[in-house]
Amino acid sequence: MPEERAPHLNVPAPGIRPGGEPDFTHVSIPAAGEVDRPAPDTPPEEMRDLAFTIIRVLNRKGEAVGPWAPEVAPEMLLQGLRDMVKLRTYDARMMTAQRQGKTSFYMQHLGEEAISCAFQRALRKGDMNFPTYRQAGLLIAAGYPLVNMMNQVYSNDADPVRGRQLPVFYSSKQHGFFSISGNLATQYPQAVGWAMAAAIKREKKLAAAWIGDGSTAESDFHGALVFASTYKPPVILNIVNNQWAISTFQGIARGGAGTFAARGHGFGIPALRVDGNDYLAVYAAAQWATERARADLGPTIIEFVTYRTGGHSTSDDPSAYRPKEEGLAWPLGDPILRLKAHLIALGVWSEDRHTQAEAEIKAEVVAAQKEAEAIGTLHTGRRPSPRDMFEDVFAEMPPHLVRQRHEVGY
């Protein structure tokens, strides 16, 4: 029998803080191609190991290897590379625009571009993402116009959500992108409900829920998993584990227990753990999960393992809580460099063509930015009317809001 003693409070902490040497030796990374790919209709209890490993496709030589390597045309991968470069270029422009005072706030995807860009390619028209603020690649890969995104970030007169939302809180039903909430995790049960509605209507559509490692601690996450396990609707429950929830390392949300993916096991939901910096692995996992959803096999959990190379937002300075060089030490590399290396290895891409593509994409982004800024930014140009403030609270404006709008002078 162990010795009795007064209890102590266990407060998990990352091994390394600013000033320390970045160290990821504790992150166990299997070689690319090493993990089995069970058939999507395999019973959940027979593939529990998939929640404790990392599914990887691209190896260090840029080759796509193993059973998860998807059969894809090089054109699709070239488009994927362009999507990621576009997202990174767009982010860089908007980060600068925020510093220039053209908007109040911005959140970039640096290092996480593969996840949203690749996942979207496995979806069909009519499917719906319930994203967080760090999945703009879903919109870019779905062909949503950049200028609309910028108009939203600038809250100008052409902002599709009429200046009502924080920058990057996009919404586009047509592009399968649900309106973003700043209250974390609330979208998780909503995605399950949306998929339940598809099941009730017997319509072949699926929902994809998105959440970060930190927000899995919210009860919405657990409530969503309960409902998903009960009703088994066509929903993919994505967890983006980028290691950091603002300044809080992922161990605070996870404790010592297993992985985020393994949270699904208590609910009988199949769970994959995937290299989030590997465009091909993300796409392959998304395809596997969509096959399950489209065969009425129910929900799937996917934990994408990645690293938030940038700050949480423009209001955050990560050097206060983690070593500056940690991003460079992250062992899963950079998603753009890895896909680029693969395409070069395939013989369909080159450094020169990449440089040229970067220039073309930058020109495209700059042109969109000029178009958006010609309309206005947060403090200049044409902005949404105060009249808009009172619209859409209800379908029809009730008398008390009409009175208040008149008081403002509109």
Place this chain on the structure above:
Amino acid sequence: MTRMTMIEAIRDAHAVAMEADDDVIVMGEDVGFFGGVFRCTAGLQQRFGVDRCFDTPISELGIVGTAVGMAAYGLKPVVEIQFADYMYPGYDQIVSEAARLRYRSAGEFTCPMVVRMPTGGGIYGAQTHSQSPEALFTHVAGLKTVVPSNPADAKGLLLAAIAEPDPVIFLEPKRLYNGPYDGHHDRPSVPWSKHPDGEVGNGHCITPLGKARVMREGTQATLLTYGTMVHVALAAVEEAGVDVEVIDLRTLLPLDLDAIVASVNKTGRCVVLHEATLTSGFGAELAAQVQAECFYHLEAPVLRVAGWDTPYPHAQEWDYFPGPDRVRRAIETVMED
């Protein structure tokens, strides 16, 4: 017309709406096979199938959160929270999500749903089965809040709520489920079968939202109330022997301000009555509106009668409940000035 209890009227409203529109679905704790702990959904699963009326896990945030997703998809979920007191885990989904979805997406995604919940005391339910949280909803932009006081309105208002393009909070005074209650806990209760408002129209008969109802015309003072307290007010007025106009607000938001102003301007005196706690209650909003709109007609300060600012007690239920004696005293006081 058919004689119904409020429970039967609510059940009938569900059935009428589900018959008319396949997109109306019903879910909540115990609402499916069993038909709800208060029996408000009895028979719906058997009649419309398990896809359209089903039991949920005990997770109010799950119920409301999935309903938001269903409503965004295009369904019309009508969900039951077993007691209003259990609503809090789902409150974030109501306030931050359901209420704001249309606004934050500029009308691209909407949330036509009804959240029903039994509310109020008078049943020895103590603090976890007696609360009246209406002010927590009327304070939120984007929600409509409804409180019926009789079977006919329960059916009509619920049908109107289901027809709404935006989320509606539907608070059912559980003390009224089986009969009107005037607050005299020591007297035998009257069933709806012996009350004129137990006559409920057949089929699709709507009571519009945002319209108050004058329950008793009067000339000397106005009593603004809703839910269970409508019946307490009517009893107290008879006992006070004062000619008080009693108004059942029926919908708290949007509020029928025209009806309120017309009555108070006529009588010059006003008492506001609700079961919920006094401080920051909906009565404060009513008092503020009345003083702003009717100031030059008022001959006395607006008085509020409400639950005390304590949790709802068990043994002291009738000391807490703002019964006819307290209401009568308030009427007498407002007539003094």
